[in-house]
Amino acid sequence: ETGVTQTPRHLVMGMTNKKSLKCEQHLGHNAMYWYKQSAKKPLELMFVYNFKEQTENNSVPSRFSPECPNSSHLFLHLHTLQPEDSALYLCASSQDWATSGTEQYFGPGTRLTVT
Amino acid sequence: GQNIDQPTEMTATEGAIVQINCTYQTSGFNGLFWYQQHAGEAPTFLSYNVLDGLEEKGRFSSFLSRSKGYSYLLLKELQMKDSASYLCAAMDSNYQLIWGAGTKLIIKP
Numbered sequence: 665e666t667g668v669t670q671t672p673r674h675l676v677m678g679m680t681n682k683k684s685l686k687c688e689q690h691l692g693h694n695a696m697y698w699y700k701q702s703a704k705k706p707l708e709l710m711f712v713y714n715f716k717e718q719t720e721n722n723s724v725p726s727r728f729s730p731e732c733p734n735s736s737h738l739f740l741h742l743h744t745l746q747p748e749d750s751a752l753y754l755c756a757s758s759q760d761w762a763t764s765g766t767e768q769y770f771g772p773g774t775r776l777t778v779t
Numbered sequence: 780g781q782n783i784d785q786p787t788e789m790t791a792t793e794g795a796i797v798q799i800n801c802t803y804q805t806s807g808f809n810g811l812f813w814y815q816q817h818a819g820e821a822p823t824f825l826s827y828n829v830l831d832g833l834e835e836k837g838r839f840s841s842f843l844s845r846s847k848g849y850s851y852l853l854l855k856e857l858q859m860k861d862s863a864s865y866l867c868a869a870m871d872s873n874y875q876l877i878w879g880a881g882t883k884l885i886i887k888p
Contacts, residue, residue, distance in 0.1 A: 668821070706783065706878040707822075707866070720875070754821065762874040764809040765829060770821035 666690055668771035670755050676777045677745065685740040685774045687755030695761035696738045697768065698730060701752040713738060714761040745778045752776070781805045783879035785867050790885045791857055799852045799865050799882045807872020813841055813852045814866040816881065822866055825852070854884075862886045 668689045677683050689696060698710040712720035713732040727749075729741040738755055752775050756768040782804045791797040803811065810829035814822040828834055828843035828850060840853040852865055864881040871877055 704787070704880055706880045707868075707876075709875065764870065764874065765827050767812065767824040767827065768876070770823070772819075772821045 668755060668757055668769050670753075670771035670774050672774055673772065674775045674777075676779060677742070678779055679745060679747075681745075682741070682743040684742065685753055685755075685776075687738040687740075687771055689736055689738075689755075689757040689769070689771075691757055691759075691769060693757040693759050693769070694735055695758045695766075696732060696735070697756040697758075698738065698740050699754040699756060701754055701773070707754070710740075712761060719761060742776075745776075747778050750776055750778045781869075781871060781877045783867055783869060783877055785865075785879040785882045787880070788883045788885065790887060791854075793857055793859060793886055793888050795857050796853065796855050797857060797884065799854075799867075799884065801850045801852070801867035801879060803848050803850070803867070803869040803877070805869045805871040805877055808845065809870040809872065809874060811841075811843055811850045812868045812870070812876065813850075814868065815863050816866060817863045825865075857886050859886050859888070 671686045695714045700708040710724045711730045716732050727744050731739040752773045754773045755771040758766045758768045785801045813825040816822040826841035833842045838855045843850045864883045866881045867879040868876040
């Protein structure tokens with residue numbers, strides 16, 4: 665595998681379910697990100713991890729819980745979600761965090777539908 | 780507040796040239812990025828500008844004017860595979876990316 669991978673690619677869950685999204689980067693990067701992408705809206709940054717430590721939490725509801733066990737893996741644990749949480753969830757990584765000019769590499773995303 | 784504006788949708792003809800504009804307002808500025816996103820796929824990096832001027836990379840060029848808070852992405856010799864959304868993102872003083880909603884580019888034969 666190369667680049668940034670995400671599983672599952674598609675997920676349908678009820679509001680009472682608990683599920684997890686997984687992201688893995690094979691680039692040796694130090695920073696990882698979770699974004700939410702809704703139709704016709706800008707990407708919303710949810711969480712940032714740098715060297716496994718959470719550095720940003722942009723007022724994300726507690727029903728989203730991130731976990732970063734090492735610099736290569738990132739999880740997003742989901743529970744008691746709402747229909748408005750339906751969106752594409754993108755994972756990204758970059759060589760460093762808080763560095764000008766550092767590009768981010770994105771995974772293909774998980775298309776989440778909450779019923 | 781911080782804001783990025785770019786057109787929602789543009790249409791162009793195969794073989795032609797198209798310019799996608801982006802204006803930004805951020806707290807501080809550490810550069811501007813353009814990404815391409817095909818439907819159902821990951822965004823991929825196209826360009827980064829931090830100094831005023833034009834950066835050329837093959838058929839794609841990106842321009843920045845810091846004083847005007849303005850950038851554009853220029854695509855030449857359009858091909859059908861260029862049909863995608865183009866995302867503009869400005870990096871603020873905290874090194875956070877402020878994203879636009881994207882411009883959907885439709886290429887017609």
